[in-house]
Amino acid sequence: MKVAELSGQLQTPRRCTNQSIQTQRESQVTDFPGHVDQVFQQLNYQRLRGQLCDCVIVVGNRHFKAHRAVLAACSTHFRALFSVAESNGGMNVIQLDSEVVTAEALSVLVDMMYTSTLMLEESNVMDVLLAASHLHLNSVVKACKHYMSTRTLHLSLPGKRYMHCSDQHAAGTASSSRLQHPFLQQYKVLPIKVKEEA
Incomplete structure (x- = not known):
């Protein structure tokens, strides 16, 4: 009788539910918004x-x-x-x-x-x-x-290190190699109003 009871107990082991496993594995994630700053x-x-x-x-x-x-x-x-x-x-x-x-x-x-x-x-x-x-x-x-x-820029013509290249005549007479830089020439179509300084 005891053997039968024991074997009966062995046949019905305690089962771990998915919920209990998830509870054990749960972790807390805390965000620190100002950490990067x-x-x-x-x-x-x-x-x-x-x-x-x-x-x-x-x-x-x-x-x-x-x-x-x-x-x-x-x-x-x-x-x-x-x-x-x-x-x-x-x-x-x-x-x-x-x-x-x-x-x-x-x-x-x-x-x-x-x-x-x-x-x-x-x-x-x-x-x-x-x-x-x-x-x-x-x-x-x-x-x-x-x-x-978005601005009207007052950039100096020859004599300064930079200028807007929309004025091709001024760009042609500029002495600095920076004025002829190919990158700056890409921007000659930008809608910028350039005024000469008095």
Whole structure:
């Protein structure tokens, strides 16, 4: 009788339901909406103080310390440069042509990469546009084009580093090679009113 009772108990084991298994496996997912902003604030804090930076971008006589991961995440041009540098022994110093990327434009672009804020002015928009195109920052290129299309820009003719190329005669007489840059010539159809400074 005891054997029969025991065998009966063995034949009806306790079953774990799907619900109990799911309860045991459930995990809590917590979202921290401000986390990314805090991380980038700290990275920018480090950059401005030269802390934990692992690369230097050189433009003319200006040196910009930064984090390779941040620059490479924002710019495919920097990603390619750093990838080549790593394969050649990890060189952390990148020299940019100051005729294509000015120090002032790079400063604006690096600030944007860390803060997501782009500071455009009439005095810098052409340099920022050219630099952003060279560095493959497409969203910045669009922002520059939008800025230029919604304003009457007072850009100086020959004698300044940049100008609008819609005036082909002025472009032909310009002395600076930057004025003849093919990238700038793409934008001669933009609806921008250019006024000469008195």
